[in-house]
Amino acid sequence: xxxxxxxxxxxxxxxxxxxxxxxxxxxxxxxxxxxxxxxxxxxxxxxxxxxxxxxxxxxxxxxxxxxxxxxxxxxxxxxxxxxxxxxxxxxxxxxxxxxxxxxxxxxxxxxxxxxxxxxxxxxxxxxxxxxxxxxxxxxxxxxxxxxxxxxxxxxxxxxxxxxxxxxxxxxxxxxxxxxxxxxxxxxxxxxxxxxxxxxxxxxxxxxxxxxxxxxxxxxxxxxxxxxxxxxxxxxxxxxxxxxxxxxxxxxxxxxxxxxxxxxxxxxxxxxxxxxxxxxxxxxxxxxxxxxxxxxxxxxxxxxxxxxxxxxxxxxxxxxxxxxxxxxxxxxxxxxxxxxxxxxxxxxxxxxxxxxxxxxxxxxxxxxxxxxxxxxxxxxxxxxxxxxxxxxxxxxxxxxxxxxxxxxxxxxxxxxxxxxxxxxxxxxxxxxxxxxxxxxxxxxxxxxxxxxxxxxxxxxxxxxxxxxxxxxxxxxxxxxxxxxxxxxxxxxxxxxxxxxxxxxxxxxxxxxxxxxxxxxxxxxxxxxxxxxxxxxxxxxxxxxxxxxxxxxxxxxxxxxxxxxxxxxxxxxxxxxxxxxxxxxxxxxxxxxxxxxxxxxxxxxxxxxxxxxxxxxxxxxxxxxxxxxxxxxxxxxxxxxxxxxxxxxxxxxxxxxxxxxxxxxxxxxxxxxxxxxxxxxxxxxxxxxxxxxxxxxxxxxxxxxxxxxxxxxxxxxxxxxxxxxxxxxxxxxxxxxxxxxxxxxxxxxxxxxxxxxxxxxxxxxxxxxxxxxxxxxxxxxxxxxxxxxxxxxxxxxxxxxxxxxxxxxxxxxxxxxxxxxxxxxxxxxxxxxxxxxxxxxxxxxxxxxxxxxxxxxxxxxxxxxxxxxxxxxxxxxxxxxxxxxxxxxxxxxxxxxxxxxxxxxxxxx
DNA sequence: GTTAAGACTTGGTCAAACTCCG
DNA sequence: CGGAGTTTGACCAAGTCTTAAC
Numbered sequence: 041x042x043x044x045x046x047x048x049x050x051x052x053x054x055x056x057x058x059x060x061x062x063x064x065x066x067x068x069x070x071x072x073x074x075x076x077x078x079x080x081x082x083x084x085x086x087x088x089x090x091x092x093x094x095x096x097x098x099x100x101x102x103x104x105x106x107x108x109x110x111x112x113x114x115x116x117x118x119x120x121x122x123x124x125x126x127x128x129x130x131x132x133x134x135x136x137x138x139x140x141x142x143x144x145x146x147x148x149x150x151x152x153x154x155x156x157x158x159x160x161x162x163x164x165x166x167x168x169x170x171x172x173x174x175x176x177x178x179x180x181x182x183x184x185x186x187x188x189x190x191x192x193x194x195x196x197x198x199x200x201x202x203x204x205x206x207x208x209x210x211x212x213x214x215x216x217x218x219x220x221x222x223x224x225x226x227x228x229x230x231x232x233x234x235x236x237x238x239x240x241x242x243x244x245x246x247x248x249x250x251x252x253x254x255x256x257x258x259x260x261x262x263x264x265x266x267x268x269x270x271x272x273x274x275x276x277x278x279x280x281x282x283x284x285x286x287x288x289x290x291x292x293x294x295x296x297x298x299x300x301x302x303x304x305x306x307x308x309x310x311x312x313x314x315x316x317x318x319x320x321x322x323x324x325x326x327x328x329x330x331x332x333x334x335x336x337x338x339x340x341x342x343x344x345x346x347x348x349x350x351x352x353x354x355x356x357x358x359x360x361x362x363x364x365x366x367x368x369x370x371x372x373x374x375x376x377x378x379x380x381x382x383x384x385x386x387x388x389x390x391x392x393x394x395x396x397x398x399x400x401x402x403x404x405x406x407x408x409x410x411x412x413x414x415x416x417x418x419x420x421x422x423x424x425x426x427x428x429x430x431x432x433x434x435x436x437x438x439x440x441x442x443x444x445x446x447x448x449x450x451x452x453x454x455x456x457x458x459x460x461x462x463x464x465x466x467x468x469x470x471x472x473x474x475x476x477x478x479x480x481x482x483x484x485x486x487x488x489x490x491x492x493x494x495x496x497x498x499x500x501x502x503x504x505x506x507x508x509x510x511x512x513x514x515x516x517x518x519x520x521x522x523x524x525x526x527x528x529x530x531x532x533x534x535x536x537x538x539x540x541x542x543x544x545x546x547x548x549x550x551x552x553x554x555x556x557x558x559x560x561x562x563x564x565x566x567x568x569x570x571x572x573x574x575x576x577x578x579x580x581x582x583x584x585x586x587x588x589x590x591x592x593x594x595x596x597x598x599x600x601x602x603x604x605x606x607x608x609x610x611x612x613x614x615x616x617x618x619x620x621x622x623x624x625x626x627x628x629x630x631x632x633x634x635x636x637x638x639x640x641x642x643x644x645x646x647x648x649x650x651x652x653x654x655x656x657x658x659x660x661x662x663x664x665x666x667x668x669x670x671x672x673x674x675x676x677x678x679x680x681x682x683x684x685x686x687x688x689x690x691x692x693x694x695x696x697x698x699x700x701x702x703x704x705x706x707x708x709x710x711x712x713x714x715x716x717x718x719x720x721x722x723x724x725x726x727x728x729x730x731x732x733x734x735x736x737x738x739x740x741x742x743x744x745x746x747x748x749x750x751x752x753x754x755x756x757x758x759x760x761x762x763x764x765x766x767x768x769x770x771x772x773x774x775x776x777x778x779x780x781x782x783x784x785x786x787x788x789x790x791x792x793x794x795x796x797x798x799x800x801x802x803x804x805x806x807x808x809x810x811x812x813x814x815x816x817x818x819x820x821x822x823x824x825x826x827x828x829x830x831x832x833x834x835x836x837x838x839x840x841x842x843x844x845x846x847x848x849x850x851x852x853x854x855x856x857x858x859x860x861x862x863x864x865x866x867x868x869x870x871x872x873x874x875x876x877x878x879x880x881x882x883x884x885x886x887x888x889x890x891x892x893x894x895x896x897x898x899x900x901x902x903x904x905x906x907x908x909x910x911x912x913x914x915x916x917x918x919x920x921x922x923x924x925x926x927x928x929x930x931x932x933x934x935x936x937x938x939x940x941x942x943x944x945x946x947x
Numbered sequence: 948g949t950t951a952a953g954a955c956t957t958g959g960t961c962a963a964a965c966t967c968c969g
Numbered sequence: 970c971g972g973a974g975t976t977t978g979a980c981c982a983a984g985t986c987t988t989a990a991c
Contacts, residue, residue: 540981548959548982595954603982610953611981625955674957675985688984712984713959751949754986767956767985813959822974898959900977905957928977 402594404621408570410525410534410598412577412586413613414518415561416541424492427485428478442468442557445544447489454546460555464544467557525598525615533616534598539566545605549684549714558604563587565601596621606682618933627937630908632763633771634947639761640772644669646760651726657747661756663730664689664745668769671721672808674712675750675766686710689766690750695740703728717810774805774906779947782915794921798912803894805902813898819891826888830881837877844870903927909935914945 419441425432426443435443446455446464454460465481472478503511522537542560547553563584568577572591579585587601599613615621636643643665650662667673668689676688687696687709696709705728706720723731734744750766757764781801786794816822843853844867853862865873909927913935916923927935 536980538979546960546982551982597954600954605982608952612954614955622955629956677985679984683983686983712957713982715959750985751987765986770957811958816974818974825973901958930978 404596405571405593406528407574408525408527408593408598409574410570410577411521412568412580413537413539413566413599414522415539415563415580422489422492424489426489427487429483430485432488433477439468439471441542442471443486444489444493445542445557447486448493449544450486450490454544454554457554459550459552460544463553463555464557467555471557527615527619527621530620532619532621535614535616537598537613539601540611547684549686549710551684552682553605556605561601561604566599567601568599569595569597618930618936620937623934623937626934629771630775630910633768633775633908636761636764636768636772637776637947639764640669643760648724648726651724651730657752659730660734660745660748661753663727663734664748664753665757666723666727668766669773670723671707671719672770672773672810673717674770675753677750684710684714686712686714688712688750690745690748690753692744693741694735694738694744697731697735697744699728699732699735705731711810715810715812770809771906771908774809774902775908775911775947777805777808778802778907779911782911783946786915786919791921791925794919795925798915798921798926799899802899802903802907803897805907806897806899809902809906811898811901812896815895819895823888823892826884826891830884830888833877833881833884837874837881840870840874840877844874903931904934908947909938910941910945911947913938913941914943917941917943 419437421437421440422444423440425434426447427433446468449455461481469476469478478484519537523534524531525534526532539561540558543558545551545553545556545558563579563581564587566586567588567590568586569590569592570576571593576586576589597612597614600610603609603611617626647662647665647669650658651666653659653662668675674688676690676692678691679686687693688711692707692709696707698706698708700706700720703725704720704722706718708716708718711717731744734746738744738746754765757766757768778801781804782798785797785801787797839854843862843865846853847865847867847870852864855861909931912926913923915921916926923932923939932939
């Protein structure tokens with residue numbers, strides 16, 4: 041039973057072979073196994089969860105481990121899946137089937153992206169440690185077709201399916217690199233590894249990711265499906281927000297949550313090690329240990345709501361029926377697990393733990409090796425002279441550099457803003473010197489530089505493909521060493537290893553500092569954080585040196601410098617999103633949100649009660665919490681005067697909320713990034729009244745919640761549930777909405793139709809979170825082009841219909857627009873053509889509507905930050921939708937930790 | 948209890964890369 | 970092959986939240 045351990049050795053090969061896309065499928069067998077695996081995993085991972093992965097294996101995260109195990113078992117099923125698919129769903133199968141063949145060829149060449157990669161990595165890594173390996177090939181069934189990604193939402197477009205195949209194969213590519221190292225826990229000595237990796241190129245696959253695919257996963261835990269559990273907030277739905285909300289309402293539920301019951305069932309005591317659910321658990325544990333022992337026991341002070349949950353909470357999920365099945369097995373596994381765990385533990389347990397404060401110290405890593413950061417190249421003067429009062433002006437390179445920064449922005453809105461110009465001129469004047477000929481902005485003519493720049497851009501564009509490629513390779517060569525770090529022996533991608541180049545600050549909204557010169561950052565501005573025994577990165581600029589070198593393993597940053605615009609703030613260099621460090625905290629974030637599911641009822645009941653509390657502070661907290669819950673508002677920290685004037689819940693001003701009798705509220709304010717939030721919502725009468733009370737006697741620009749700020753609010757939330765803060769509600773509401781919509785709206789159908797359901801849910805979440813994007817400049821043109829095309833098709837359709845009726849009477853078709861005689865077709869052929877044209881028109885209209893519909897909605901943000909990827913992965917497995925249709929390459933890498941979730945997982 | 952510092956997540960934009968289509 | 974359209978990923982700003990300091 042080494043199960044946990046890890047490794048999955050050579051999957052790579054296997055995978056490669058297949059190349060096919062991965063479809064998740066679940067078969068009974070599989071599921072069982074999954075369960076098992078999951079259990080295992082859980083136990084192991086969970087517990088340490090934080091650390092789990094890495095430590096244990098040394099290499100990867102827990103996932104890895106599991107995966108291996110699973111793989112073995114799983115495989116069979118997987119394979120079958122392919123087959124099955126056909127059997128299974130009529131339509132679906134077709135698509136998949138089709139796809140598969142096609143793809144494979146491609147695949148070979150490139151390899152499957154994500155999966156392959158992952159596997160690869162894993163294998164390598166594992167090696168080191170390895171415990172068991174089984175390899176099996178997991179195969180992946182058919183590849184998906186990529187559908188066209190269209191985004192259509194609502195409509196069933198059958199069409200889309202067809203589209204595509206393609207696309208994404210390319211992704212992959214990477215392969216190997218991984219070099220994983222063994223390392224593990226303690227020993228830090230990685231270097232070797234590092235290098236290797238670089239070779240590989242790219243892969244981005246995070247180690248952790250590697251595994252994945254399997255189907256299984258923590259079944260037990262996951263299971264919860266409950267319908268009851270989720271309770272939707274009625275709220276969201278209800279809103280009708282003017283913005284665009286759909287109105288749906290789901291009121292239902294909420295009422296009771298099953299929590300209690302379920303929870304209990306699980307039986308926690310035993311839980312401890314064996315299966316923790318994950319993060320949440322870990323969190324709990326930590327807390328407990330740290331501060332709280334007491335807590336656990338005494339609930340007294342804990343709010344009711346909380347208490348309910350206490351016990352079971354996280355585990356609750358696990359319990360359900362499914363387990364039973366598994367159980368037997370599981371038990372045995374557990375044992376194993378445990379053992380292994382122990383081992384593991386030793387090594388790492390302490391280590392990585394996440395950041396939860398409680399757990400002792402927040403150590404994030406044991407060894408950290410990296411090469412520092414790379415600086416932008418020095419400025420190269422172009423010598424193009426700008427005009428001042430119509431005459432060319434000589435500028436020093438430094439002066440020219442700043443002038444050029446402005447010149448290249450001539451065609452942006454920034455260049456037209458007074459504040460921007462003022463700040464720019466102030467900083468530029470400092471460089472020009474007091475007596476410089478250039479004094480007034482209005483006498484400046486930057487156009488020669490602007491044109492020079494446009495010209496350069498054009499030249500670049502005109503370069504041949506080879507030239508571009510060569511340039512790219514050169515850059516890669518230069519940057520390669522900075523792209524990776526080795527954390528506890530595992531090679532991980534670095535996120536932003538390039539130091540920000542100098543430029544003019546582009547604040548969003550009406551930022552008081554826009555246009556200020558963001559000066560060049562030098563080594564002397566940079567603090568490096570690296571393992572104690574690791575070699576200190578060489579400073580890339582000869583003759584200069586780092587400001588400081590630290591060895592702080594309680595933080596995750598590799599380097600930082602003070603923001604030149606706001607010296608009190610820092611710019612950090614972190615690992616990429618695909619790293620296991622980030623993955624772990626991501627997972628913890630979602631586990632916390634899932635925990636909220638068990639408390640939410642109590643919390644809602646509590647704040648509802650406080651809407652009429654005599655204590656005004658309580659009332660404000662209640663109403664604010666309600667708004668955060670129902671409208672997914674952000675907390676709203678206080679801001680300084682030298683920042684854009686935006687607000688969140690706690691900083692709402694009286695003028696931002698208008699009461700619309702009888703019980704509606706209109707919100708209108710600028711939120712994060714100065715994105716406008718404008719929504720009319722129907723609220724409970726007590727809330728409506730309370731808002732009115734908060735407004736009375738205040739001026740328009742006074743704070744609506746004068747007794748409140750985010751720290752008070754969060755302190756209160758923490759009393760309701762451990763670790764609860766305002767932002768958790770956004771995550772919770774987004775994920776629960778996705779989960780519910782998917783389970784409610786997914787119908788039998790082909791892959792394309794299912795993807796539409798997903799996109800529709802995704803859009804709903806984006807609307808709830810107010811994720812907007814600016815309408816593309818060419819939107820109007822694109823729309824009218826679509827309309828034109830549709831009209832053209834309609835004209836053709838009419839012509840065909842005329843021809844058809846003539847043909848039926850035995851007459852020849854009319855001449856076409858050019859006066860040429862058309863071919864004489866049979867009525868049947870014409871009918872066929874008419875049907876085709878009809879379908880085409882329909883699809884285009886759907887596309888057009890979708891496009892209009894989504895012109896201001898950004899779907900990506902919620903997918904990246906708010907939707908628990910396990911919901912998507914499990915849904916894909918349940919419905920045989922290839923995960924690649926939902927997640928692109930980078931998302932697959934980022935969510936590697938979620939890939940082995942059990943198909944029955946529900947948020 | 949407030950403020951400040953510090954660390955990390957969230958978010959929109961834009962240009963490059965890629966896909967589609969004629 | 971070329972251009973329009975779409976998607977991706979880099980970029981870096983702007984939030985949230987915790988903890989340390991007064």
